[in-house]
Amino acid sequence: MLYARSPLLATRGLVTKPHVRHQWCRFYSQPFTSGDTVIIRPANDHTDNFHLSKPLDSSGGIVNTRNGPINHDQIIGRHAREIITNSKGASFRLLQASLPEYVVLTKRLVTPIYPAHANLIASLLDIHASSAEEHISDQKLEILEAGTGHGALSLYLARAIHAANPSPPPLTPWKKATPPRKKATLDVPETTADPTPETKEPPEDAVESASNEDDTTLKAYKSTRSAILHTLDISARHSKHARSIVRNFRRGIYYSNVDFHVGDVSDFLATQARSKPWLSAVILDMPSANLRIPVLAKQMLPDAKLLIFNPSVTQIAECVQIIGQQKLPFFLERVIELPLGPNGGREWDVRVARIRKPAGEVATEEKGSGLLGWLGRLFGQKRVNEIVERQETAFVCRPKAGDRIPVGGFVGVWTRKRDNEGQ
Numbered sequence: 001m002l003y004a005r006s007p008l009l010a011t012r013g014l015v016t017k018p019h020v021r022h023q024w025c026r027f028y029s030q031p032f033t034s035g036d037t038v039i040i041r042p043a044n045d046h047t048d049n050f051h052l053s054k055p056l057d058s059s060g061g062i063v064n065t066r067n068g069p070i071n072h073d074q075i076i077g078r079h080a081r082e083i084i085t086n087s088k089g090a091s092f093r094l095l096q097a098s099l100p101e102y103v104v105l106t107k108r109l110v111t112p113i114y115p116a117h118a119n120l121i122a123s124l125l126d127i128h129a130s131s132a133e134e135h136i137s138d139q140k141l142e143i144l145e146a147g148t149g150h151g152a153l154s155l156y157l158a159r160a161i162h163a164a165n166p167s168p169p170p171l172t173p174w175k176k177a178t179p180p181r182k183k184a185t186l187d188v189p190e191t192t193a194d195p196t197p198e199t200k201e202p203p204e205d206a207v208e209s210a211s212n213e214d215d216t217t218l219k220a221y222k223s224t225r226s227a228i229l230h231t232l233d234i235s236a237r238h239s240k241h242a243r244s245i246v247r248n249f250r251r252g253i254y255y256s257n258v259d260f261h262v263g264d265v266s267d268f269l270a271t272q273a274r275s276k277p278w279l280s281a282v283i284l285d286m287p288s289a290n291l292r293i294p295v296l297a298k299q300m301l302p303d304a305k306l307l308i309f310n311p312s313v314t315q316i317a318e319c320v321q322i323i324g325q326q327k328l329p330f331f332l333e334r335v336i337e338l339p340l341g342p343n344g345g346r347e348w349d350v351r352v353a354r355i356r357k358p359a360g361e362v363a364t365e366e367k368g369s370g371l372l373g374w375l376g377r378l379f380g381q382k383r384v385n386e387i388v389e390r391q392e393t394a395f396v397c398r399p400k401a402g403d404r405i406p407v408g409g410f411v412g413v414w415t416r417k418r419d420n421e422g423q
């Protein structure tokens with residue numbers, strides 16, 4: 001039996017259509033159609049020698065492989081795992097791209113957060129989205145992400161909040177945008193890594209007419225959402241590309257959960273002009289993230305999460321420092337090292353510690369924890385002795401266990417304190 005998730009939506013006729021109930025099925029049981037992206041692998045090759053197609057385009061789209069071209073027309077109408085043969089007699093297997101594969105294989109202008117890291121970061125937000133009729137308050141779940149970059153983390157965050165929203169109306173079918181005219185200046189991508197050797201168009205050509213959708217079909221729906229990801233980038237070009245990345249994943253399944261904005265954090269917050277705190281979470285993956293923390297505090301709800309992703313632990317330390325110096329209302333939950341491998345992260349100890357005069361030989365407020373030994377290895381024993389002598393403060397910045405060299409980046413997780421909460 002069909003049902004409306006909320007009376008409000010039912011009266012607007014937004015959720016009682018047949019497409020609502022088994023929306024997930026269409027990606028697993030239906031043939032590929034225009035706008036889908038498809039992994040193409042040589043039929044008898046189980047190595048990583050594969051391509052991700054651009055959104056399938058029945059009007060002349062081509063995938064160029066080492067073994068000759070494949071027309072998009074040959075793929076449209078086929079199912080996942082089917083084998084096709086191109087004009088040169090080479091056989092290829094067609095596969096559905098998973099979210100991690102899609103994130104890694106899509107053309108990029110900036111380096112995305114890797115799938116394992118994005119997954120971990122999304123789970124650190126501890127979101128438990130439920131359907132609209134189960135909501136216990138009118139408070140929307142609004143998340144701010146800066147910068148949008150490739151849209152990789154945006155996809156994981158949009159997936160995390162998806163269940164809180166009513167089913168969106170069908171999106172306008174994908175259509176290829178007219179290629180932009182060549183610019184006079186060189187636009188050099190932040191990364192040259194390009195795992196998809198399709199050369200027909202520059203990446204931004206894949207941007208569909210998303211702004212039209214925002215103006216018409218999606219507008220009424222958007223006001224009914226319980227959970228929204230606001231994603232913000234200073235670069236209009238990055239934002240536009242990320243929009244196409246989110247729009248073209250699985251026929252835009254998560255697209256309507258996301259609002260794309262261009263600008264800096266402070267400007268964006270100023271345009272919101274909200275009288276009360278409204279953000280349930282903030283994720284910063286951008287340069288000088290520490291400098292944005294002061295403007296965020298007033299906009300964040302009590303218990304809201306602040307996650308900051310940085311390539312180095314000292315940048316996380318700068319965040320710890322500014323929060324301490326300006327007495328900002330954030331409680332540091334944890335600092336995690338994100339390794340390059342596919343599995344979780346390692347916890348780090350990051351804080352400012354007062355180094356006390358030893359009671360006996362050498363001691364600190366961390367007596368017995370090995371802090372002085374660690375500082376000695378970092379700065380040399382002479383400098384450590386000076387710190388101890390002057391009772392200075394010093395940064396504690398070390399893995400909670402072991403001595404491994406850090407790789408892959410760090411994420412700091414803070415919680416916004418209640419206004420009357422102590423230190």
Ligand SMILES: C[S@@+](CC[C@H](N)C(=O)[O-])C[C@H]1O[C@@H](n2cnc3c(N)ncnc32)[C@H](O)[C@@H]1O
Binds near residue numbers: 232235
């Ligand atoms: C490393 S990328 C983010 C990658 C993204 N998290 C992902 O998963 O795809 C960093 C982005 O921050 C943006 N950026 C730089 N300064 C910014 C600012 N002041 N405000 C907003 N975004 C900014 C850059 O344009 C760039 O797109």
